[in-house]
Amino acid sequence: MTSIFHAADANHLLANLPVAERDAFMATCETVPLTFGETLFQPTETVTHAYFPIDSFISQIAILNADNRLEVAMAGREGMLGISLILGVEEAPMLALVQGAGSAFRIKAANLRRLLPDSPVLHQRLKRYIYVVMSQLASSVACNHFHRIEERLARWLLMTQDRANSDSLQLTHEFLAMMLGVRRSGITLAAIALQTRGLIRYHRGEITVVDRPGLIEAACGCYAEDCALYNRILL
Amino acid sequence: MTSIFHAADANHLLANLPVAERDAFMATCETVPLTFGETLFQPTETVTHAYFPIDSFISQIAILNADNRLEVAMAGREGMLGISLILGVEEAPMLALVQGAGSAFRIKAANLRRLLPDSPVLHQRLKRYIYVVMSQLASSVACNHFHRIEERLARWLLMTQDRANSDSLQLTHEFLAMMLGVRRSGITLAAIALQTRGLIRYHRGEITVVDRPGLIEAACGCYAEDCALYNRILL
DNA sequence: AATCGTCGGCGCGCTAGCGTACACAACGCG
DNA sequence: CGCGTTGTGTACGCTAGCGCGCCGACGATT
Incomplete structure (x- = not known):
């Protein structure tokens, strides 16, 4: 190498x-x-x-x-x-x-x-990662309680896109409903709204992020806060 | 001593x-x-x-x-x-x-x-405590999302009673509303329901647990699961 | 080309909980 | 004793989201 x-x-x-x-x-x-x-x-x-x-x-x-x-x-x-x-x-x-x-x-x-x-460096880093996860769990309690499906869906798509490293995600509404703990048709409505606003495009099990900045705008602030927290603690 | x-x-x-x-x-x-x-x-x-x-x-x-x-x-x-x-x-x-x-x-x-x-024993115990808190946070995400006010109120009263070590708690509906992230009158309705069932009694900022087993029954399973987790990991 | 399973759009009636607002009762203080 | 403050009960219209169920469209398989 x-x-x-x-x-x-x-x-x-x-x-x-x-x-x-x-x-x-x-x-x-x-x-x-x-x-x-x-x-x-x-x-x-x-x-x-x-x-x-x-x-x-x-x-x-x-x-x-x-x-x-x-x-x-x-x-x-x-x-x-x-x-x-x-x-x-x-x-x-x-x-x-x-x-x-x-x-x-x-x-x-x-x-x-x-x-x-x-491995003190690794050990310390993993402990700080645990802190990040805990804090994110804490704010997820509030996010899932107060924010509506559309905002949470946008956030979830962004988080997934970050990890998948691709604009195109293989996901059905059914699956998303399970992830967010809501009804399948609740996802359909939210997805229609996001697509109408030109933020995503989707078709039979494939969702494409079209306008990432716009999607960040549409998501609840929790997405940006999660990113900020990760960077503050781990970088 | x-x-x-x-x-x-x-x-x-x-x-x-x-x-x-x-x-x-x-x-x-x-x-x-x-x-x-x-x-x-x-x-x-x-x-x-x-x-x-x-x-x-x-x-x-x-x-x-x-x-x-x-x-x-x-x-x-x-x-x-x-x-x-x-x-x-x-x-x-x-x-x-x-x-x-x-x-x-x-x-x-x-x-x-x-x-x-x-202090290896203390250190280990504190780390295991962190695990318990993390797990409880994770299930709180679900609990706050799926369970209704009345169940969550019952759970919250039980948790508070455990820590206050007293049947009588100094709490207003207003305060409880903030804790559970709901409307004040949502708490009033839930409290009326619990009182009608003979589980609690209350009067101007003081809530008394009358029937603890009944209250456990009325609470969502999350209360019992939290207790079980704590005992499994820390005792 | 016909078939069939999967996926998404939609509708209907329903419920929990919201925001707001008002009224009354209990208490604490002067 | 009267007063203001605080805590609780209640009402009204509204919204998000639920459960259920149906239909049509797409796409893979044969």
């Missing part, structure tokens, strides 16, 4: 680590493909691995019961899945579903635990 | 620590009184202290804007305030308001930072 960028840089939490830490991590991790729809964690089950997405992304979904479920967090290249392990807990808090196929670095729980005491 | 219980045991996170860790903590902390309505943290401001409530309790409130605010977490004898410090971040994520007057152990940010590396 002649580039100054190492393969590990593909995940932001692993980028620019001290060489010793990076090598130690890469020596004990493996690269795995994740397929769309794959379940990585079931709530309360034991977490055996942590995942650091490269070009995949994962939805974390809170389940109240069969009919009441909704996405509360998303992990892509900018983050990780398996926070519990950093906190010394071996159970998964929520359902983790691969929402964007791709690959990820995967590391065994025991290896990660062994690694962290000797 | 002839009792086998030490003063530190008044906060569950500090109870039954190894003597060395307990002494180190108690040597650098102070006991402070907290008065009702006091603001301990403002969002994004620097956190100078962590608090371990003894018989006080503190609401953590997410603020979207002047009109849209709602409580997302509560810290009493069973927990702490100032999680950011454990994660190596010095800013506060939310507004922290004293909701039940009483006292708390208070420790300076720098002292806590210095203490933790030599």
Whole structure:
């Protein structure tokens, strides 16, 4: 590799680590493909691995019961899945579903635990990431409570676009309804509104972001705040 | 002190620590009184202290804007305030308001930072507490979205009662409305319903829990799940 | 070219909760 | 004792979103 960028840089939490830490991590991790729809964690089950997405992304979904479920967090290249392990807990808090196929670095729980005491930079970065996720969860409580479907849909599309790194997303209204915890036809109405305003275009399971700045405008402020928080704490 | 219980045991996170860790903590902390309505943290401001409530309790409130605010977490004898410090971040994520007057152990940010590396039991316990709070935040996103006011009110009263250690709570409908992020008269209706069912009694700013088991029944399952999670992870 | 499953548009009646506003009762203070 | 303040009950019209269900259109398969 002649580039100054190492393969590990593909995940932001692993980028620019001290060489010793990076090598130690890469020596004990493996690269795995994740397929769309794959379940990585079931709530309360034991977490055996942590995942650091490269070009995949994962939805974390809170389940109240069969009919009441909704996405509360998303992990892509900018983050990780398996926070519990950093906190010394071996159970998964929520359902983790691969929402964007791709690959990820995967590391065994025991290896990660062994690694962290000797990787102060990584360890610190992961703890700060946990802070970001917690803060975003806190504001999501308010966002899901106060903001309407159209704003939340816009926010969700932006977050997904960031992680998918593409203007075109493979998503049905049905799926979006599950993510936002609303009715399918509620999504249809919101999507029509966004399309009419020229912000997105869609057709049978494919949504294209046409006007990203406009979409940011249409989204609730929570999107911008989430970005600002991430940059403030992790960059 | 002839009792086998030490003063530190008044906060569950500090109870039954190894003597060395307990002494180190108690040597650098102070006991402070907290008065009702006091603001301990403002969002994004620097956190100078962590608090371990003894018989006080503190609401953590997410603020979207002047009109849209709602409580997302509560810290009493069973927990702490100032999680950011454990994660190596010095800013506060939310507004922290004293909701039940009483006292708390208070420790300076720098002292806590210095203490933790030599206090493995406490450190581990605090990390596991963070996991509990995160999981509760995640399910709160869903709870606030799907459950109705009456169920959420019942849950909130139970959580408050646990921390206040009293059947009688000093609360106005106005205040409850702010906590749950709803209209004042929405609380009045829910309170009437609960009183009619003989679960609570209230009068001008004082609410009394009459039938706790019944109230648990009336609350959404989130209350029981929160308790179960706490016990599973921290006991 | 016919078929069939998936996806999206739409309608209908309904409910929870909103914003606003007013009235009354209890309490605290001078 | 009278007064203002605070807390609670209630009413009215309104909106977002629900549950349900139907239909048409698209696209893949054969």
